[in-house]
Amino acid sequence: MRTTALGIDRAVGMLTTMVLIRAFEEQADELFAQGRVYGTMHLSIGQEAVATGVCAALRPDDYILSTHRGHGHCLAKGADVRLMMAEFLGKDTGYCRGRGGSMHIADVSSGNLGANGIVAGGLPLATGVGLSIQMRRTEQVCVAFFGDGAANEGAFHESLNLASIWRLPVVFVCENNQYGMSMPVGRSMSVERISERAGAYGLPGQTVDGMDVLAVHEAAATAVGRARGGEGPTLLECVTYRYKGHSKSDTQRYRGKDEVDTWRERDPIGRFVGVLEGEGRLAPGAVRGLERDARAAIEAALQFAEASPEPDPSTLLDGVYAGE
Amino acid sequence: MRTTALGIDRAVGMLTTMVLIRAFEEQADELFAQGRVYGTMHLSIGQEAVATGVCAALRPDDYILSTHRGHGHCLAKGADVRLMMAEFLGKDTGYCRGRGGSMHIADVSSGNLGANGIVAGGLPLATGVGLSIQMRRTEQVCVAFFGDGAANEGAFHESLNLASIWRLPVVFVCENNQYGMSMPVGRSMSVERISERAGAYGLPGQTVDGMDVLAVHEAAATAVGRARGGEGPTLLECVTYRYKGHSKSDTQRYRGKDEVDTWRERDPIGRFVGVLEGEGRLAPGAVRGLERDARAAIEAALQFAEASPEPDPSTLLDGVYAGE
Amino acid sequence: MSRELTYREALREALREEMRRDDRVILLGEDIGTYGGAFAVTDGLLQEFGPERVRDTPISEAGITGCAIGAALTGMRPVLEIQFMDFITLCMEQLVLQAAKIRYMFGGKAQVPMVLRTPAGSGTGAAAQHSESLEAWFAHVPGLKVVAPSTAADAKGLLLASIRDDNPVIFVEHKLLYKERGEVPEGSEPIPLGVAEVKRAGTDVTVIATGVMVGRALDAAQRVADDGISVEVIDPRTLRPLDGETLIASAKKTGRVVVAYEGVKTLGIGAEIAALISESEAFFHLDAPIVRLGGQECPLPYNRRLERAAVPQVDDIVTGVRRVMRA
Amino acid sequence: MSRELTYREALREALREEMRRDDRVILLGEDIGTYGGAFAVTDGLLQEFGPERVRDTPISEAGITGCAIGAALTGMRPVLEIQFMDFITLCMEQLVLQAAKIRYMFGGKAQVPMVLRTPAGSGTGAAAQHSESLEAWFAHVPGLKVVAPSTAADAKGLLLASIRDDNPVIFVEHKLLYKERGEVPEGSEPIPLGVAEVKRAGTDVTVIATGVMVGRALDAAQRVADDGISVEVIDPRTLRPLDGETLIASAKKTGRVVVAYEGVKTLGIGAEIAALISESEAFFHLDAPIVRLGGQECPLPYNRRLERAAVPQVDDIVTGVRRVMRA
Ligand SMILES: Cc1ncc(C[n+]2csc(CCOP(=O)(O)OP(=O)(O)O)c2C)c(N)n1
Ligand SMILES: Cc1ncc(C[n+]2csc(CCOP(=O)(O)OP(=O)(O)O)c2C)c(N)n1
Ligand SMILES: [Mg+2]
Ligand SMILES: [Mg+2]
Secondary structure: OOOOOOOHHHHHHHHHHHHHHHHHHHHHHHHHHOOOOOOOOOOOOOOHHHHHHHHOOOOOOOEEEOOOOOHHHHHHOOOOHHHHHHHHOOOOOOOOOOOOOHHHOOEHHHOEOOOOOOOOOHHHHHHHHHHHHHHHOOOOOEEEEEEOHHHHOHHHHHHHHHHHHOOOOEEEEEEEOOEEOOEEHHHHOOOOOHHHHHHHHOOOEEEEEOOOHHHHHHHHHHHHHHHHOOOOOEEEEEEOOOOOOOOOOOOOOOOOHHHHHHHHOOOHHHHHHHHHHHOOOOOOOHHHHHHHHHHHHHHHHHHHHHHOOOOOHHHOOOOOOOOO | OOOOOOOHHHHHHHHHHHHHHHHHHHHHHHHHHOOOOOOOOOOOOOOHHHHHHHHOOOOOOOEEEOOOOOHHHHHHOOOOHHHHHHHHOOOOOOOOOOOOOHHHOOEHHHOEOOOOOOOOOHHHHHHHHHHHHHHHOOOOOEEEEEEOHHHHOHHHHHHHHHHHHOOOOEEEEEEEOOEEOOEEHHHHOOOOOHHHHHHHHOOOEEEEEOOOHHHHHHHHHHHHHHHHOOOOOEEEEEEOOOOOOOOOOOOOOOOOHHHHHHHHOOOHHHHHHHHHHHOOOOOOOHHHHHHHHHHHHHHHHHHHHHHOOOOOHHHOOOOOOOOO | OEEEEEHHHHHHHHHHHHHHHOOOEEEEEOOOOOOOOOOOOOOOHHHHHHHHHEEEOOOOHHHHHHHHHHHHHOOOEEEEEOOOHHHHHHOHHHHHHHHHHHHHHOOOOOOOOOEEEEEEOOOOOOOOOOOOOOHHHHHOOOOOEEEOOOOHHHHHHHHHHHHHOOOOEEEEEEHHHOOOEEEEEOOOOOOOOOOOEEEEOOOOEEEEEOOHHHHHHHHHHHHHHOOOOOEEEEEOOEEEOOOHHHHHHHHHHHOOEEEEEEEEOOOOHHHHHHHHHHHOHHHHHOOOOOEEEEEOOOOOOOOHHHHHHHOOOHHHHHHHHHHHHHO | OEEEEEHHHHHHHHHHHHHHHOOOEEEEEOOOOOOOOOOOOOOOHHHHHHHHHEEEOOOOHHHHHHHHHHHHHOOOEEEEEOOOHHHHHHOHHHHHHHHHHHHHHOOOOOOOOOEEEEEEOOOOOOOOOOOOOOHHHHHOOOOOEEEOOOOHHHHHHHHHHHHHOOOOEEEEEEHHHOOOEEEEEOOOOOOOOOOOEEEEOOOOEEEEEOOHHHHHHHHHHHHHHOOOOOEEEEEOOEEEOOOHHHHHHHHHHHOOEEEEEEEEOOOOHHHHHHHHHHHOHHHHHOOOOOEEEEEOOOOOOOOHHHHHHHOOOHHHHHHHHHHHHHO
8 A cells, every 4th residue: 555656635635535434424323323313324434445545536527326325425426514414314405405315315416426225226327327428428437336235136237238338438336345234245146256247248357455545546546547538347346344234223143243343453544544654644643633624524514404404394295307 | 069978869869859849930930921820939940959959958857947939948848749839829728728829838747937028037937946946855957048138137147146156956058049139149248158157156157059969968968967966057158040030020130141041051950960870870861751750740739729729718817816 | 281100100200300309319229220129110210310329238128227317317318118018027126216216316406307118018919928008007106207199199299298308208109009090290299298188079978098998999989979979088198197187077077987998907097097086076976986997807818819808999998888878 | 812912023923833834935035034134024033944944145136036936836935025115126027027927827837826025115214215115016916916914913814824825925014013013813823815804893984094004094093083983994904806895895884985005196006996996886875085095296205204294194094084074
């Protein structure tokens, strides 16, 4: 892990993003624990390097399609944390006017075409976004995030095939966090690496350490470059881990605390701080400042959200149809 | 192509099957041309070696799941051609009492779990048949036939994955006849060989000459042996060609006559006859006798079918529900 | 000014005109290019618009549906052909959980302007997996619109309107109608969605019919006219949203209603139409129970006689009209 | 003899008893083993029956549905869990074109004895892609049966009957009911499919309610009883085939009908119930239009207040009953 290839601003920018994602997730976790949030949610603590490294390789007008575990993608793609928190709390000021909630936060203006409650549900959409880019000749790129579990859905197969034969500007980013809910990846498929599946579509596939933001970023930049250059899609597998349960109701019977602890030792934030400090590009302890800033931003967002009105039930039918 | 590994009876048996399939298909073609059949159908002329070579490797109690282009599979698995012809003509004496027709002929008693009107529709079913075999511990095997076009359906992906992780006794036989309706296989996917897709599931994949019944049979026997021995599924691609249009309404704009003629030179029946004659295992011209027998059998079947009654409209609702 | 076209030609003309008018309109589907479409609707369009805009797809119904949605979400106006309506069963997640909901889930901040065209119905001997009439499923889904033309003129005008609509539209064509001819006005005039049409005015009984049943209802109306029964035939044309006003007004006027549709009777579109009229003020004007004539409660059989028996024919509508007159 | 169980426990008991009784009964689904099921219905069954019979699957809804069908076709009796009813959109081809039709297409020479269990409904803040009530789609499909229990006792008895049935059964559970307690008889007594139950007898108005609406209808009945309105509450329990006889008899008796269901109003199960009653001889006994209370015409929103407003609540049923009494 070396930052040399990156300017110091971008490196610190990525660290800032990771710290912000973690702060958001921790706040979300706390709000749930306090009974202040309705429904369920899926936290990405431990996986910050993937969202961050990938989105850092994108232009503001590039697109992403996110997943149920999408808070990190949303922030990394440039969401306003206040509007995001408001949506998380179901407020009328939120990105989706409180209709979406955690599982459907979208911010079309920053290129985030939505979290998705359906495992692999965003992959077919990504082919269409890619086709649209190709036909509009805008040289944008579309990134589709999905999990290890999603790689067993038919939608994965159809989407990668379609993107391949039409050389669409799509990067398929698999966040292999070792489990689809309770199902260990080793029991749900017979390949060592999910990236091996790229071969079935004649596509390049690559597996990187998803706890290493620089490795993720480098691989993503290459894949995005290919896509933008008209060379077609890539399957990029990022090996990572979720520290928290799958969702709020998960008692985690399927794994031991040891396993979680082992992964925590490779924490993507801690490691990246270590690298930056080791290279003398971050003053020792300076990360505390970033964390404070992140918490302050989250705090302000929370205040904004809590002060915001709930949607009025009389607006229930708003937005079902366009042009009404 | 050598028959040595096979007894002469089995070799001639396979030839007989191929000849019968062709005779059936030619009769079907003629009946349509004469306006004596309702609806549509899909002929397998040119592909006889696949159905024959594969089914010759099966036990009578093994299962197959067939496709829209299923006449050959049905005959090769041991259907009674009279009941089959009656179904083809929608008669009450047919396998499905006239409810199914060409696209749904099934004969559960000979292990044929049905043609299928849905491309790749039989593949998920095959996993269940495999699971049932595995749990009942009967050492049966299930073969799922499908086309090159079907290999792009999500069902292909989910089914091969499921069969792989559970080591189900299923052989996936892809009849790559170069086209999915009008779509050339080279435009619908980016791999040279469909069997390469086996790698995505950690499965063995093999491509054989589907115009060579002995090659098909040998590969199928190996795959069936693996399945029966508990070693799990295989993806077997048989490279073949359909001489006729996709269905009755196909004007074949997507290919030239030359291409068809080139493939016809490799005719699976002609080649196999040549081998048997060359080895002195079939008297020169003896195939004429087989052809005559086949035509006679088809003729008798046609008479049976035509003499059979149509289903009575008052029985329309029979068989919707079990136990009524 | 108008000229005679087949339903198929009318559809093709609508596609061609919209593609000429608007670069964002593209076609996706299996065998729609060289082959010209399984029912020849797109025949010739590849030649005019090229393979970028008339795009043959692999056999991946869910994938290509998502592809259309994603393209629609980012500025295109795709028209997707699903080769037989039966295969739409493979697209349900993308259509119902994505296309229909994206706008709402996003707080109204996005739109999915796409059309999914698909041939439905029985009568061609295609058996249980190629004869479905599943429009009622989609009419149950907020966020979708559902259109089902019964004439060449409606085919053209409604397809124009569907392509210009900013919402996902399920456009249900009927296989038996493709070859039917009818007068079609010149020019590119859309027929607004959500508006029923009185296909024949009458005073004694209202027959509400959709798709292929409209022609059968008109034949039945002609037959019973000889007995002095005056039938009003209405085609809702759009099945979601239903033009309740027109249907209810006619029911109030005649006091007797027959609904004819090809989908399975139970929970077919006629269930909604009957329920809608029964809960409206027309209830107080009804002189007889509403008669529903829908598909029989079975998969579509291959055999021609069985197949005919499985869906309402002209005779059945005549019988239904007589029954509602007697009550 | 009976004891109190939760709806969830009652379901689990049915599964356990059938698995003990019949080796051919196996469970398939995502996270049903170690995890015990997303809603804990199968909790503990892995321990008793082992991983062969309680089988965690990959996330491949279409594939595992086909797997259940293929197994059913060849001698097993699988019970498949689809984690949320929304995801059944991925299984439609296998369920509707295969499971429902195989027997018929094969001329009655095969059967597909399987159950697909799935949690439906809103009220948990799960938003638009985890709150669907799609039972009406399946009630439209010949070859399928559809069951929707509203109490712990029904949950057990109907699940026993569904597993023993030789047809594919869509078994719709409601998320809000899992924790509800009720008396459940000892023993493995199935409740026959296709039989409605009068949950409360009354004389002035019939409220036909399904799933979670049954409890709300009972609460509403209690509330209006104070005003001297006597409400009969009927739960069809099986949505295909509907027990028309019981529903029609009650409608004839009271002359006033309210139908309460959670699925989208248009073409939800209430459309069929209203149409069925309107076309029956009960028509002549109706004193008022049938009132349908269904889900609003929108995807399910996340926000709790909006979510509540999107489906009928006790207040709405009270209002509906008053409305039908006034007409
Ligand atoms: C089609 C579908 N099936 C099942 C679910 C329920 N579900 C939500 S997330 C999840 C696990 C997904 O695993 P993976 O793709 O690895 O993503 P992760 O949760 O690990 O981020 C499951 C089963 C769903 N939302 N959609
Ligand atoms: C799900 C589905 N999509 C489309 C079709 C229409 N269709 C029938 S056969 C066919 C081509 C299938 O190609 P392939 O799998 O290669 O089989 P082949 O016809 O060449 O034997 C198509 C598109 C169908 N029956 N089912
Ligand atoms: Mg995962
Ligand atoms: Mg083919």
